[in-house]
Amino acid sequence: MTGQNAIVTGGARGIGAAIARxxxxxxxxxxxGDVLGPEGEELAAGLGETARFALLDVTDxxxxxxxxxxxxxxxxxVSVLINNAGILQIDSIEEQEPASFRRVTDVNLYGAWLGLHTTIPSLRRAGGGVVVNISSTAGLMGYAGLGAYTASKWGLxxxxxxxxxxxxADGVRVCSVHPGPIRTPMTAEMGEEIVVGQPIARYGAPEEVAAxxxxxxxxxxxSTGCEFVVDGGATTGSTLLGDET
Structure with missing residues (x-):
């Protein structure tokens, strides 16, 4: 990737940090780019002169x-944009407050659209590039209790x-990546039962998504306009994963 210049959103920790590294x-x-200033600054400092941190609210x-x-x-x-920033809220469609639904979709989907919208001129100046939207297996199937999250990930x-x-025509490729259960701060409170029934019955590591x-x-x-799945086989037909969430 010598000569490539990337922006990674939600890059202070988890999958985003693994991609940046x-x-x-x-x-x-x-x-x-992240709203987590201290964590982002620490990561960038550890990576040296070829990395920098920028405070970024993807909805602004x-x-x-x-x-x-x-x-x-x-x-x-900018020749590479990784739309990784995301949040999760567990609630049924009936019980979720409208403001909560909007918050999830604003960060996960509108934030990615806004990133694309803003970065396209720079991608053209770079002579082309690559955009990757970090979606989820929730962008390939449904999950009870994750209406806003699932809607946003299908949107990505x-x-x-x-x-x-x-x-x-501008030489820009755009794809989506669909991780399954990955051990990150977002999934820290989830138990091992969520991976029961997967062909690879463990959590993935952020580094596996980064690869x-x-x-x-x-x-x-x-490859452009297509999906790449990193899910331990979760979408091969297991019903246990869907039941647990």
């Missing part, structure tokens, strides 16, 4: 414009397909 290891420059257009400008000033046009999948069509993202960016040059 792997990109730096592979020679890219990385802007880590002004915040996005500032981060893209900062990334360009530091390292040049559709957004990737549309963007792939619109940006192909897939690296493959898409650096190797999968004939």
């Amino acid at each position: 792997r990109f730096v290891e592979e020679g890219a420059t990385v802007t880590i 257009a002004g915040s996005w414009s500032a981060v893209v400008a900062q990334a360009e000033e530091a390292y040049g046009p 999948r559709g957004l990737a397909k549309t963007a792939a069509l619109e940006l192909a 897939m993202v690296l493959f898409i960016v650096a190797e999968a040059t004939y």
Whole structure:
């Protein structure tokens, strides 16, 4: 990835941090965008001069414009955008408050759209690039109690397909990644029962998702508008995973 300049949202910890680390290891420059300032600053400092932290609220257009400008000033046009920022709220459709639904979809889906919308001119200045939306197995199937999250993750999948069509002429590829249960701060309170019935009956590691993202960016040059699944086989037909959530 030498010569590639990436923005990774939700990059201060979990999957985003693993992606940022792997990109730096592979020679890219990385802007880590997150609302978690101390964690993001610490991560960037540990990664050295080819990484920097920028405070980013993905739901705010002004915040996005500032981060893209900062990334360009530091390292040049942005050639890779990883839309990873996301939150989760467990509630039934009947019981969830409208404001809660809006908050989840604003961060997970609108934030990714806003990132694309803001970064496209920079991707063009870079002569093309790659965008990866970090969706979920919840973007491939339904989960009871996760209406807002599931809706947002299906939306990320559709957004990737549309963007792939619109940006192909600019040399920009757009794909979505669909992790299953990954051991991150978001899943810290979930028990081992959630992976019962999977062919690979364990939680995945953030580094395993990062490896897939690296493959898409650096190797999968004939792939756009498609889904890459990292789920331990969770979507092969197991009913236990769906029942537990």
